[in-house]
Amino acid sequence: MRWAPRDVDPVATFAHVPTECLALPADPARRLSVEVGRAAFRTPVLLGGQAARAGVNCETCHKAGRSNPTFLFPGVSGAPGTADVTDSLFSTHRGDGIDNPKPIPDLSGPKTRLKVDQSRANSRLEYFIHGLVTEEFDGPEPPKAVLAGLADYVRALSPAACPKAATEPLSVAYFLTDARRAIAAANGELAAGDGPAAVLMLASARTRLGLIDERFAGPALSPSRQQIRAADRRLADLQDAIRAHRPDVTARLDGWLSDSRRLEAQLSAKAAASLFNPARLTQAARRRLPG
Numbered sequence: 001m002r003w004a005p006r007d008v009d010p011v012a013t014f015a016h017v018p019t020e021c022l023a024l025p026a027d028p029a030r031r032l033s034v035e036v037g038r039a040a041f042r043t044p045v046l047l048g049g050q051a052a053r054a055g056v057n058c059e060t061c062h063k064a065g066r067s068n069p070t071f072l073f074p075g076v077s078g079a080p081g082t083a084d085v086t087d088s089l090f091s092t093h094r095g096d097g098i099d100n101p102k103p104i105p106d107l108s109g110p111k112t113r114l115k116v117d118q119s120r121a122n123s124r125l126e127y128f129i130h131g132l133v134t135e136e137f138d139g140p141e142p143p144k145a146v147l148a149g150l151a152d153y154v155r156a157l158s159p160a161a162c163p164k165a166a167t168e169p170l171s172v173a174y175f176l177t178d179a180r181r182a183i184a185a186a187n188g189e190l191a192a193g194d195g196p197a198a199v200l201m202l203a204s205a206r207t208r209l210g211l212i213d214e215r216f217a218g219p220a221l222s223p224s225r226q227q228i229r230a231a232d233r234r235l236a237d238l239q240d241a242i243r244a245h246r247p248d249v250t251a252r253l254d255g256w257l258s259d260s261r262r263l264e265a266q267l268s269a270k271a272a273a274s275l276f277n278p279a280r281l282t283q284a285a286r287r288r289l290p291g
Ligand code: HEC
Pocket: 041, 056, 057, 058, 059, 060, 061, 062, 076, 082, 083, 084, 085, 102, 103, 104, 105, 107, 113, 114, 115, 116, 117, 128, 129, 132, 133, 150, 154
């Protein structure tokens, strides 16, 4: 809410997201790569410095792989929907001292309207995204599979893959589905022997839990928050287990995946009392403090 103009319609802006225009490749290896990129796209842990601390991730500006016409970040945006990606707030490398916010492009728009060549042959897209992550957003060097995944994810976005509905409501199920996809991608990377990529995938699942948690605000929902946080702690422990090369991680991740179904049912049953409920969200938006 802090990163949007005060006069936006809260239900349209914070309770709905654009639908994703993603064409998943049939080839299993390519599909895993797209899923890895999709998860990395959705966690600030990919980035470093101010962006990560603020909770900014690729999806903050490219909602569901598209754009974000209401994005308004103090010191980074000009008009809503623009960002200065050479802003020194996010970058110690790229700050150019010039205020030059640009419109956030729709990454799911026609490829001919995009500036960066996406052909696999020349890796321009990988080069561009590498610069974004490590220079613009001061992030650490991403695992190779993650960089390749981000590029493959962007390549797999296309107007032809857009669902009929332009937007969809946010829900517990929406975020937990993302979390499960990220964990499935973690299992894929573990099978390929890439621990660091798997750890980042778990970070993405944890980010999605965080987005549920922040909507389960208020004392009455404290038991639900404890459930969310217990699920999160399990993932944090699993990140440590991956770093320690423990052999039982895949089985434990599978356990998390199956338990997440019950968590989803329990949280969904309480969602009417949370900010997933448009009426409650509208009330909360009205109480928003200035600045
Ligand atoms: C603070 C908002 C913001 C964030 C966060 C952000 N982007 Fe962007 N992105 C932009 C803007 C603005 C442009 C257009 C820059 C320009 O025109 O020079 C852009 C351009 C791009 C392009 C090039 C589009 C083209 O025209 O070819 C790609 C690809 C892209 N972003 C991917 C990403 C990825 C991947 C991440 C996460 C690592 C990310 N973006 C994070 C705002 C953002």
